[in-house]
Amino acid sequence: MKRFIEGEARSQLTLMSECLEDCVGTENPVRVIDAFVEALDxxxxxxxxxxxxxGRPGYHPALLLKIYIYGYLNRIQSSHRLEREAGRNVELMWLRCVADELLCKP
Structure with a gap:
């Protein structure tokens, strides 16, 4: 029995690509949501x-609007479920441009 929690070896392959841009296809509807909200005044x-x-810095209203629109299109009505999905759903990670330790770099 191990006494401490050990991480994976650095040489271990993972399922996540180096950039979230690779995970979201060019025809993905999440790109339409992003472009639509960015075009709004x-x-x-x-x-x-x-x-x-x-106080603590808040989230930009455009980001929150993108997440809510994504939720409505995907029948996610609960803000708690949206929060959970934002941590595990690659499309929502792409919208907020962060995946755990991996920052989306253009």
Missing amino acids: LAEMGFDLAAAAT
């Missing part, structure tokens, strides 16, 4: 884009 639509002066 969120300030004109009433979104508050100014960051708060105090």
